[in-house]
Amino acid sequence: MRARRSKAFWALLAFTLAVCAFLVVPVAMSMLAGVTRNYFVGWRGGLTLDWVIKVWTDYRHTIGLSLQIALACLACTLMLGVPAAYVLARSRSRVARAIEELLVMPVAVPGLATALALIVTFGGWGGLRTSWVFILIGHVLFTLPFMVRSVLAVLASIDLRTLEEGARSLGASFTQRFFGIVLPNCRSGIVAGSLMVVTLSLGEFNMTLLLHTPLTPTLPVGLADAYASLRIEVGSAYTLVFFVILIPLLVALQWAGAGVSPGTARRPRSDTPLQGRGSCAPNVNPPGGG
Amino acid sequence: MSGIPILLERCAKTFEDGTRALHPTDLAIAAGETIVLLGPSGCGKTTTLRIVAGLESPDAGGRVRFGDADVTEVPIERRNVGMVFQSYALFPNMTVAGNVEYGLKVRGMAAADRAARVREMLAMMRIEPLAARRIDQLSGGQRQRVALARAIAPRPRVLLLDEPLTALDARLREDLRLEIDRLLRSLGITGVYVTHDQAEAMALGDRIAVMSQGRIAQIGTPEQVYFEPADAFVADFIGTMNRVAGTLVDGALRFPGGRLPLPAGHGVPYAMFRPEDLRLVDAAGADFSGRVVSAFFFGDHLRLVVDAGGDAPLVAKLPPRAGLRAGDPVHFTIDAASIAAPAER
Numbered sequence: 001m002r003a004r005r006s007k008a009f010w011a012l013l014a015f016t017l018a019v020c021a022f023l024v025v026p027v028a029m030s031m032l033a034g035v036t037r038n039y040f041v042g043w044r045g046g047l048t049l050d051w052v053i054k055v056w057t058d059y060r061h062t063i064g065l066s067l068q069i070a071l072a073c074l075a076c077t078l079m080l081g082v083p084a085a086y087v088l089a090r091s092r093s094r095v096a097r098a099i100e101e102l103l104v105m106p107v108a109v110p111g112l113a114t115a116l117a118l119i120v121t122f123g124g125w126g127g128l129r130t131s132w133v134f135i136l137i138g139h140v141l142f143t144l145p146f147m148v149r150s151v152l153a154v155l156a157s158i159d160l161r162t163l164e165e166g167a168r169s170l171g172a173s174f175t176q177r178f179f180g181i182v183l184p185n186c187r188s189g190i191v192a193g194s195l196m197v198v199t200l201s202l203g204e205f206n207m208t209l210l211l212h213t214p215l216t217p218t219l220p221v222g223l224a225d226a227y228a229s230l231r232i233e234v235g236s237a238y239t240l241v242f243f244v245i246l247i248p249l250l251v252a253l254q255w256a257g258a259g260v261s262p263g264t265a266r267r268p269r270s271d272t273p274l275q276g277r278g279s280c281a282p283n284v285n286p287p288g289g290g
Numbered sequence: 291m292s293g294i295p296i297l298l299e300r301c302a303k304t305f306e307d308g309t310r311a312l313h314p315t316d317l318a319i320a321a322g323e324t325i326v327l328l329g330p331s332g333c334g335k336t337t338t339l340r341i342v343a344g345l346e347s348p349d350a351g352g353r354v355r356f357g358d359a360d361v362t363e364v365p366i367e368r369r370n371v372g373m374v375f376q377s378y379a380l381f382p383n384m385t386v387a388g389n390v391e392y393g394l395k396v397r398g399m400a401a402a403d404r405a406a407r408v409r410e411m412l413a414m415m416r417i418e419p420l421a422a423r424r425i426d427q428l429s430g431g432q433r434q435r436v437a438l439a440r441a442i443a444p445r446p447r448v449l450l451l452d453e454p455l456t457a458l459d460a461r462l463r464e465d466l467r468l469e470i471d472r473l474l475r476s477l478g479i480t481g482v483y484v485t486h487d488q489a490e491a492m493a494l495g496d497r498i499a500v501m502s503q504g505r506i507a508q509i510g511t512p513e514q515v516y517f518e519p520a521d522a523f524v525a526d527f528i529g530t531m532n533r534v535a536g537t538l539v540d541g542a543l544r545f546p547g548g549r550l551p552l553p554a555g556h557g558v559p560y561a562m563f564r565p566e567d568l569r570l571v572d573a574a575g576a577d578f579s580g581r582v583v584s585a586f587f588f589g590d591h592l593r594l595v596v597d598a599g600g601d602a603p604l605v606a607k608l609p610p611r612a613g614l615r616a617g618d619p620v621h622f623t624i625d626a627a628s629i630a631a632p633a634e635r
Binding site for chain 1: 343345365366367368370371372373375377379380381382383392393396397440441444450
């Protein structure tokens with residue numbers, strides 16, 4: 001016999017489902033609109049991949065550029081942000097605390113204002129204005145705080161100083177400590193920061209709208225263009241393509257971060273009762289793996 | 291593996307904010323000796339340990355020598371010391387075996403030799419079954435065993451222990467104290483052990499350096515420090531010490547409760563003695579008398595707080611079957627040889 005659920009349980013369940021529907025339905029509707037022959041007729045009018053194919057042929061370059069910028073942005077924030085977070089975590093000075101606070105400035109200032117400042121300052125620098133690197137600079141500026149904060153939060157939660165002293169007493173040089181002790185122990189922060197940086201860069205519109213040129217449109221800029229000037233089916237198909245690219249990318253990043261290297265494998269999970277039904281349960285395929 | 295003598299010469303430490311953590315201090319530690327730095331928090335014991343380790347450098351003028359070598363400018367990475375921390379400082383990204391192996395790995399030891407040494411260390415600390423465990427799956431006692439194994443795996447010349455048992459509960463402390471003692475004796479390694487627990491200091495130290503306010507107040511064997519405290523601070527910090535003030539009359543100290551026999555040459559109008567040196571007698575043969583204020587039964591002994599008319603109540607440690615309770619009159623005698631008069635500050 002199952003225990004009887006209380007009325008509160010059903011009320012909460014209904015509320016939760018309603019909230020989920022509120023969030024999920026518009027996304028589903030938009031994606032559905034991308035494959036209908038005619039949005040105003042609805043799905044009864046028939047489904048087609050024509051719009052998706054049109055988006056792919058007309059806007060493929062924006063997708064490529066966005067991915068390129070997002071990955072370059074990730075590389076920059078990793079190289080700048082992780083060491084910066086390490087130094088900030090190690091330092092006890094007041095200057096370090098002030099820098100930590102100032103780091104949120106690019107997030108607090110509207111993207112349009114940052115973009116304008118970049119154009120006023122660097123707009124005249126040779127070919128920079130027309131290069132995709134110009135957009136990259138804006139994106140790094142905007143996403144760096146997320147990487148630093150995310151890594152810093154993890155570093156603050158472990159006793160970094162003592163861990164390093166332990167490693168030093170065992171004879172480890174700075175390089176050995178940094179790569180053998182510091183980085184592996186802030187991996188969760190690096191993964192969280194990376195996910196944040198990639199999603200923010202891929203979806204960044206405010207700043208990119210001003211920074212881009214007709215030669216360097218990114219995905220969100222193209223999306224805005226499609227919504228504004230073409231049929232709604234095309235814009236919706238664009239959204240569909242965006243999702244299809246974004247989700248596997250994020251999953252892949254998460255996996256890369258949780259990487260299975262010897263000694264760090266999360267063993268307890270394989271010891272849990274799940275093992276008991278291991279033989280009959282189908283292996284769950286990685287989402288987005290196919 | 292054998293130890294190396296350590297010599298601190300006029301080592302002082304002033305921190306950036308101007309705090310003087312350690313006044314100029316000389317300390318000579320013999321090869322293979324275990325020395326315990328004992329004192330309340332803020333007495334400079336951890337600073338002294340960190341100077342020996344190489345985690346802090348002494349103020350200008352101070353020198354640190356390991357044997358014949360002056361290591362003052364040598365960073366901890368190249369001093370070949372093993373260190374055990376109060377918070378264990380184990381690497382959460384590695385297994386138990388990985389932690390023990392780390393010091394060997396960074397020294398570039400061959401994989402086969404490393405594996406053999408790790409097995410040897412795990413066996414020595416009796417933690418072989420834990421080899422593949424992650425650090426967060428270990429209890430506090432197990433963690434400290436791993437930390438010890440990790441510290442001694444690279445065969446250091448000096449083992450430094452910074453309050454290694456403070457984070458553990460009483461029962462485990464006892465077990466691990468025995469373990470550390472066995473380790474230090476069997477390895478013959480030079481050990482520096484920092485603690486604020488006098489029982490640990492007594493049990494482990496060949497010699498104890500009692501520290502107070504950035505200075506070594508006394509250094510000596512546990513017996514010397516206990517029986518011949520150099521000053522009132524040491525006397526009070528190590529065990530319980532009764533203090534009685536009065537007037538000197540005919541080679542005895544007269545006070546409201548009676549008189550204390552004094553050893554020859556005792557020249558100050560006060561005296562100190564340990565609670566266990568008092569013997570319970572009849573009124574007739576008593577040196578002094580008082581009344582029990584409170585009595586605590588500990589099983590193996592009875593602890594009395596006695597009002598003998600002095601400024602402060604006296605503590606007496608008696609056999610458990612004395613059968614006294616609060617309010618009872620008591621009469622004591624004491625040997626003149628048990629009376630001390632360390633300098634007061």
